[in-house]
Amino acid sequence: MKKTFAFLLIFSLVLSSFAFLGAAQSKGTITVGTKDFTEQWIVGWMVKLMLEDNGFKVQLKKNLPSPTLRAGVESGDIDIMMSYDGTAYTTYLGRAYKGEGRVPWYAFPWTLKVLDKPNGLTWITEKGLYVNNTWALCVDGEWADKHDIKTISDLASYINNEEQVKWAVGNEFYERPDGLPALQETYGFEVKQSKLQLMSIGLTMRQVDQGKATVGMIYGTDPHAKAMGLKVLKDDRGFWPPYNLFPVVRTDTLKKYPELKGLLLDMAGAFPQPKMLGGSVEYPSARKTMMEMNHEADLSDPPKDPKKVAKEFLVEHDLIEG
Secondary structure, three states: HHHHHHHHHHHHHHHHHHHHHHHOOOOEEEEEEEEOOEEEEEHHHHHHHHHOOOOEEEEEEEEOOHHHHHHHHHHHHHHHHEHHHHHHHHHHOOOOOOOOOOOOOOOHHHHHHOOOOOHHHEOOOOOOOOOOOOEEEEEEEHHHHOOOEEHHHHHHHHHHHHOOOOOOHHHHHHOOOOOOOHHHHHHOOOOOOHEEEEEEEHHHHHHHHHOOOEEEEEEEEOHHHHOEEEEOOOOOOOOOOOOEEEEEEEEHHHHHHHHHHHHHHHHOOOOOEEEOOOOEOOOOOOOHHHHHHHHHOOOOOOOOOEEEEHHHHHHHHOOOOO
């Protein structure tokens, strides 16, 4: 009887040891969310691949509108997003941007770190993707030269004094507080509803290129404008805030898996950092790198899968195994 009891005790201890080791070695499931365009797919895959290479299981939820993505992080359905600081400041938190002099680009991420803390979100800001992927307006290059239009003020003057023109814009740009409504107010013009075409962001430049619209909405790191010979108009009144990318993690997720911070900082730090913050490249330091990655995914022949673009970057910087 004693031998049987001793055997069962030892067997139980062995099983417990294996269970403990298994628990120590296993990591949980992390959900990563992205918006619905190339750059977001690339950085979403980067986060997924980084975490999987370090033992996490990762679910990637792609193609989410900005409000849906943010709501998912706040509710706990999503653990991590790569968020643009200007979008968070003006759209998610409802703050009015009053120019570079009031809140300079390098202060934005730290401001958001404080503002979003009560929402249970942690901005990882020691390193960042300083891409300034701002919204912008593009027009046909020849049309711009013909009418001497170089800035948004020039465009506003043309609309007010010459004629209304057709616009191709995305739905978020049409609705958001840092989009068309406030842009019209800032620059003092109004686009007639009959002149507006609402569509997917990926189609706006094509409409301009094909002559179906005069003005198109574009992202600052989108390579299509240069490839199509379109002219990006200068935001001469400084309407748009900076739009740099940072990992945003649910605070409870970060407390559960504190190693996430180091992994995400390694990923962000692989991009060129601004001289003002101790890096080696002038701000926006990561824009050229990101534009090249977007070009690979959208315009190379043949186009590369965003997952492949992300993996090649991480392998090149020794962040994951090849």
